[in-house]
Amino acid sequence: MPKRGYHHGNLRQALVEAALHLIEAKGPTGFTLSEAAKQAGVTPAAVYRHFDGREDLIAEAGRQGYIMFADLMQHAYDKYQPSALAAFEATGRAYLAFARKHPGHYIAMFESGISVNRTPELAEAAARARGILERAASDLSQHIPAEKRPPASMFSAHVMAMSHGVVELYARNSPGAASPFPPEDLLESGIGIYLRGLGLIEPDR
Structure with missing residues (x-):
C-alpha cells in the first residue's frame, strides 16, 4: 500500500480503526505505532500529528x-x-x-x-x-x-x-x-x- 503522508482524509480515525484491528489480533501491547501507520497507509511520522504514542x-x-x-x-x-x-x-x-x-x-x-x-x-x-x-x-x-x-x-x-x-x-x-x-x-x-x-x-x- 503506498504511503499517503499527511494527505489522508481522516487520518486520526483511520489510525484508531487500524489500532482496533491490531488489538484484536495481537492484544493492546502487541503492536507498534509503525504497524498502525502501515495498516492505515501512512508514514510513521504522520501518526505523531495526532497521537503522542501507542x-x-x-x-x-x-x-x-x-x-x-x-x-x-x-x-x-x-x-x-x-x-x-x-x-x-x-x-x-x-x-x-x-x-x-x-x-x-x-x-x-x-x-x-x-x-x-x-x-x-x-x-x-x-x-x-x-x-x-x-x-x-x-x-x-x-x-x-x-x-x-x-x-x-x-x-x-x-x-x-x-x-x-x-x-x-x-x-x-x-x-x-x-x-x-x-x-x-x-x-x-x-x-x-x-x-x-x-x-x-x-x-x-
Whole structure:
C-alpha cells in the first residue's frame, strides 16, 4: 500500500480503526505505532500529528468504545422501563453483546491497562457508562430498607465484575474454556442468585 503522508482524509480515525484491528489480533501491547501507520497507509511520522504514542491511540479507541457502550446500555435500560428488574437485566445482556460485537473496543476499555483518567474525555465517557448501570441498580434497590441497601456503585460494580468474568472465560472463545452453558444463561443465573441474596426477587420454589 503506498504511503499517503499527511494527505489522508481522516487520518486520526483511520489510525484508531487500524489500532482496533491490531488489538484484536495481537492484544493492546502487541503492536507498534509503525504497524498502525502501515495498516492505515501512512508514514510513521504522520501518526505523531495526532497521537503522542501507542497509549494515546489506545486511549482514544477506549474513549470511542465507552461512548458506544454507554449508548447501548442506555438503549437497553430505556427499552424495558418502567420495569426496574427488566431494565437492569437488559443492561447485563447489553454488556455481553457489546463485548462480542466490539472486541477491540472492549479490550482497549477494560484490558489495556490504560487508566480511564488518562484524559478528561476518556474519564467522562467511562463515567457516563458506569452511571447508567448505577442508575439501573439504584432503581432496582429502592425497595431495600436504606440501612440494608448496598450503595448503587457497589451493586453495579458487582454486576460488572460478574459480566466481565463471563466475557473473559466464556464469551470470547478463550482457548480451552468452552462454556457448559450459553454465556447469557450463566450471567442471567448469576445475577439471579445475587438479586435473590438481596431479597429483590423471590427464591425459586
